[in-house]
Amino acid sequence: MKRTIPMIITFIVGMLVIISEFVPHKPFGPIAGTLENWFLIIAGFTIILGVLSLIRMNSIKIKSRAENWQYFLAGLISFGVMVLVGVFWGMQESSGILGHGEKISAWLGTPPTKPFDYLFNNLFIHLSATMFSLLAFYIASAAYRAFIIRSFESNLLMITAVIIMLGRTSLGTIMTGWLPPSLQFLHLPRIADYIMMYPNSAAQRAIMISAALGVIGSSLRIILGIERSYLGGGK
Amino acid sequence: MRHILLIASLMCLLTDVIHAQTTSFEVKDYPWDDGKKLILEWKIGAGLDSLRIQKADPEGNFITIYDTTESFGSIVDDDVQPEQEAEYLMIAYNQSTSDSVVVSRGMTPLVQWYNLQKTPLLITMLLLSGMILYYIFASKRGKEFFIRRINALDSMEEAIGRATEKGKPILFVPGIGDLDEIQTIASLTILSHLAYRAAQYDADIIVPVRFSMVLTAAREVVKEAYIRAGRADAYRSDRVFYLTDDQFGYVAGIDGIMVREQPAANFFLGSFYAESLILAETGFSTGAIQTSGTANAHQLPFFIVACDWTLIGEELFAASAYLSRDAQQLGSLKGHDFGKILCIALILVGAVLEYSGIHWLSNMFNLG
Structure with missing residues (x-):
């Protein structure tokens, strides 16, 4: 019963969504949108589970004095501070239980910034940007490994990458700009454009088409109850 | 003098009547759709050389959505809400003489029971799903x-x-x-x-x-x-x-x-x-x-x-x-292979047809 009911619900909902794609009339047409709204409502409630999991996980680490427990304490304090300032003084135009906190907002800067927005803009955004900027360094190290010539394929990859990189910068234009019009097809920016437009697009589309086929097969298996692993597996 | 004025007025009136009679503007519901499209058709009479179509925004202000000098034609407005009336103004005018005819039309786009444009999608989906199911049941029967x-x-x-x-x-x-x-x-x-x-x-x-x-x-x-x-x-x-x-x-x-x-x-x-x-x-x-x-x-x-x-x-x-x-699940993977063969065949046939100047296949899969 624990599996049968979810499987019946999955089948009915799956069929309704498929029908709604081809039957725009009520009641079928708006079903997909309604289900999306239901999902958002359920997701809103489950956030409590997430928060409880976060507090529990960090508390266990702090209580057991696990290695680097200070980080978990810092995480928990940061979480608590953000929640409290949001609840007390609100964020942006919305007010908190203590109002808009005009005094503290004025004290935090000009123009007045609410404590939540202040922490968000001056801490959170910068921390996120720091993580994102790590990509620049990781791309360099990953590219180095990828371009080491070990096989025919990696050789091909390196040559293509060099053409693309040169073609996408002014260096490529300078290097091949002097070529006569009859040899314009050898201009690096042109070759780079050609590679991006044809071989690259073709490969990407092939992956996308095969992924779409995978989605159809996977969805059918789930709707028909052949695939049950997402319910915890077993037959 | 009075006669001259009278004749001039009559001529103006006659010109307007001729323009109005030969100028037409129709708003039609897009057939077999999800109620998000309307077809706007126009024909402007002799003596007029330009056309402007305006559409009422939610506040009732008319905003130009199309300008042309073509004497007849049609466009599809795909920015309408299902079951909500859309109002249009067609202003046909002569750029040099400033003669103009204004026609107002409204239409409520209807939501149909079947979206005909998605028929190729439906056929492809049924074909793919059918093949996946065939392989699943073939596996169930013991085929390896x-x-x-x-x-x-x-x-x-x-x-x-x-x-x-x-x-x-x-x-x-x-x-x-x-x-x-x-x-x-x-x-x-x-x-x-x-x-x-x-x-x-x-x-x-x-x-x-x-x-x-x-x-x-x-x-x-x-x-x-x-x-x-x-x-x-x-x-x-x-x-x-x-x-x-x-x-x-x-x-x-x-x-x-x-x-x-x-x-x-x-x-x-x-x-x-x-x-x-x-x-x-x-x-x-x-x-x-x-x-x-x-x-x-x-x-x-x-x-x-x-x-x-x-x-x-x-x-x-x-x-x-x-x-x-699991044999059944593995069978479904074979269905994916059929999908790939179908896609390859469609791409090859489509490429040949496109190079030959025949566009019905690409048009059929153009759901926009």
Whole structure:
């Protein structure tokens, strides 16, 4: 019963969504949108589970004095501070239980910034940007490994990458700009454009088409109850 | 003088009548659609050389949506709301004499019971689904099909074994998509198999998730896998936990886990975006065996260079069927192959027809 009911619900909902794609009339047409709204409502409630999991996980680490427990304490304090300032003084135009906190907002800067927005803009955004900027360094190290010539394929990859990189910068234009019009097809920016437009697009589309086929097969298996692993597996 | 004025007035009136009689503007409902399109047809009379079509915005102000000098034609307005009346003004005028005719029309777009434009999509879907079902039932009847080896999935066993030998945990990241993302569902189906094996080998598995919905599902999946393996006592709910909804906060959290706990095997399976390389490179630096998989084509190069094994696109969705070794599920994979053959045939025929100047096939699949 624990599996049968979810499987019946999955089948009915799956069929309704498929029908709604081809039957725009009520009641079928708006079903997909309604289900999306239901999902958002359920997701809103489950956030409590997430928060409880976060507090529990960090508390266990702090209580057991696990290695680097200070980080978990810092995480928990940061979480608590953000929640409290949001609840007390609100964020942006919305007010908190203590109002808009005009005094503290004025004290935090000009123009007045609410404590939540202040922490968000001056801490959170910068921390996120720091993580994102790590990509620049990781791309360099990953590219180095990828371009080491070990096989025919990696050789091909390196040559293509060099053409693309040169073609996408002014260096490529300078290097091949002097070529006569009859040899314009050898201009690096042109070759780079050609590679991006044809071989690259073709490969990407092939992956996308095969992924779409995978989605159809996977969805059918789930709707028909052949695939049950997402319910915890077993037959 | 009075006569001249009278004749001039009559001539003006006659001109207006002629213009009005030969000028037409019709608004029609787009047939067999979802009520989001209207067809605007016009014909302007002799003496007029330009046309402007205006549409009323929600406040009732008329805004120009089309300008032309064509004397007749039609356009499709696809910016209308189903079952809500749209009002239009057609202003046909002469640029040099300033003569003009204004026609007002309104129409409520109707929602039909069947969207005719999607017929090719329906036929393709039925054909593909039919073939997948055929192969599933053929497998059920005992027919055996050849399924090519997927090395990334075969290596899972090895990765779990290595983690067990080293006494280090396995890290499983189900992507950054929520539960409404099919890649996340595919990822959870793989997690089920992986957790089952981990339970059998008594290996520790860590599953940090980004969304609470995924947390609930992942916990259920891991718990059931441990019960199936007869190791319910070994299941630890605190090893499947929520980190944060924020994309880079989530990445920072996982990076921290990789550096602190030094997992022997990392699995990045699901929907990934800009964080893919940050995760994979950090994992690479810790020396873990890494298996990744996503259907987001633009992230695949990052995974391929930084991971030992990568499931490309379709392989992510085929993984659960492949790992289960269940005949019915394996049969469905054969249906995917039929889909590929169909796509290749359509692409080849389409390319030949396009080069020959025949466009009906591409038009048929143009759902815009």
